Amino acid sequence: MDEILRIKSISEFHETLGVPAPLHPLISLFEESKIPQDQKPDMAQYWDVRFTTDMYAIMYKDSVEGSLGYGRNSYDFQHGSLIFISPGQVISSPPKEIMKKSKGWSLIFHPDLIRKSALGERMDEYSFFSYEVNEALHLSDKEESFIFEVIKQIETEYSQNI
Numbered sequence: 001m002d003e004i005l006r007i008k009s010i011s012e013f014h015e016t017l018g019v020p021a022p023l024h025p026l027i028s029l030f031e032e033s034k035i036p037q038d039q040k041p042d043m044a045q046y047w048d049v050r051f052t053t054d055m056y057a058i059m060y061k062d063s064v065e066g067s068l069g070y071g072r073n074s075y076d077f078q079h080g081s082l083i084f085i086s087p088g089q090v091i092s093s094p095p096k097e098i099m100k101k102s103k104g105w106s107l108i109f110h111p112d113l114i115r116k117s118a119l120g121e122r123m124d125e126y127s128f129f130s131y132e133v134n135e136a137l138h139l140s141d142k143e144e145s146f147i148f149e150v151i152k153q154i155e156t157e158y159s160q161n162i
Helices: 010-017 041-046 118-125 141-158
Strands: 004-007 027-031 050-053 056-061 064-070 073-077 081-085 105-109
Touching: 004 010, 010 027, 010 105, 027 141, 105 141
Parallel strands: 004 050
Antiparallel strands: 027 105, 056 081, 056 105, 064 073
């Protein structure tokens, strides 16, 4: 596991996972259950690997057997957790995640999406996008409901015509 797979774009991220092409070049949201585990014969090459992306990612995992290597830590997802990843961080995937009625999803976005915005100027201030955090953010039922509503609004917005 010496080689690090580098994913440079939203399209490349989709292609790697075997999901349909993104609706927008700078942002994507997909449910974990939509990732075809065995659709492509070469999908096995992407499990149990280290990878990095040029994008930000916010991932929600719930009821998944397996853990994600993040920095020098490892996180399990037996209960609802949010993981925040910034461009260039190295992540190691489990040999294979086993979904158990999971509601998992991933929101990925390219830094260009926020580059000239107030958020883009302050992104470094959000420590949850760095290795300073020692554990995933575990959500209460109320927080989970709120986050799911926000994610649905984001999906509706970026699904509009560009």
